[in-house]
Amino acid sequence: MxxxxxxxxxxxxxxxxxxxxxxxxxxxxxxxxxxxxxxxxxxxxxxxxxxxxxxxxxxxxxxxxxxxxxxxxxxxxxxxxxxxxxxxxxxxxxxxxxxxxxxxxxxxxxxxxxxxRMKETLVIQMSMDDSFVDRFEKAFILPPSFPYTCHSPFSEVYTQDIPRSHQK
CATH class of the missing domain: 3.40.190.10 (Periplasmic binding protein-like II)
Structure with a gap:
């Protein structure tokens, strides 16, 4: 989005x-x-x-x-x-x-x-069984928090810790 x-x-x-x-x-x-x-x-x-x-x-x-x-x-x-x-x-x-x-x-x-600023966000619908979210997290091997860095020739380096909002 x-x-x-x-x-x-x-x-x-x-x-x-x-x-x-x-x-x-x-x-x-x-x-x-x-x-x-x-x-x-x-x-x-x-x-x-x-x-x-x-x-x-x-x-x-x-x-x-x-x-x-x-x-x-x-x-x-x-x-x-x-x-x-x-x-x-x-x-x-x-x-x-x-x-x-x-x-x-x-x-x-x-x-x-x-x-x-122009933002891009990956959005996943949470479900009752959480199986899709679990599969997504495993596919991308997301640790509890990971830094995402975006390099742009027109801006500062953008780094953000992305928290895992879905907890078991």
């Missing part, structure tokens, strides 16, 4: 917690900047993901809270389509650091004042 989950019926294991990035074509005036701020995106033509996308919801929430305008240049389905639209110069794209990937045609920069 791309958001936090708080439900005692579910076992939730956080996998990622990444900052948002803006990305532009290599020939865009912003290419080479160390970072941007949300105000830079105000009324800038944006390549937006589909309605319902967590990436889009996160961007819309941040822009609204800052009192800034979103100017859609185009709406696309999926991050690959967003990347291609940015490459041909339609607008500026926004993704989480973990989704950016490697592509020499585009340049990414952190959105310095963006407080929202």
């Amino acid at each position: 791309g958001r936090d989950v708080d439900d005692e019926r579910l076992l939730s294991i956080p996998l990622r917690d990444d900052p948002m990035l803006a990305f532009v074509a290599r020939n865009h005036p912003w290419a080479g900047r160390e970072f941007i701020e949300l105000a830079d995106l105000d009324d800038t033509p944006l390549v937006l993901r589909e309605t319902g996308s967590v990436t889009r919801q996160t961007l819309e929430r941040e822009m609204h809270q800052a009192g800034l305008r979103i100017r859609p240049a185009i709406q696309v389905e999926g991050r690959e389509a967003a990347r291609e639209a940015v490459v041909v110069g339609i607008g500026v794209g926004v993704v989480s650091a973990s989704e950016f990937g490697a592509d020499s045609r585009v340049y990414a920069m952190p959105i310095r004042d963006c407080t929202q």
Whole structure:
């Protein structure tokens, strides 16, 4: 899931917690900047993901809270389509650091004042017999607590102890 989950019926294991990035074509005036701020995106033509996308919801929430305008240049389905639209110069794209990937045609920069982060959470429904949860834990050999580390070129190393919320 791309958001936090708080439900005692579910076992939730956080996998990622990444900052948002803006990305532009290599020939865009912003290419080479160390970072941007949300105000830079105000009324800038944006390549937006589909309605319902967590990436889009996160961007819309941040822009609204800052009192800034979103100017859609185009709406696309999926991050690959967003990347291609940015490459041909339609607008500026926004993704989480973990989704950016490697592509020499585009340049990414952190959105310095963006407080929202993109989260990925593995969610498993707890059951009365607990057999699925037991099989999951054995398959992934989860000790009582293990550190998960996410390395991102655009953020600090993120390490978290993930507690085993299911006890025998």
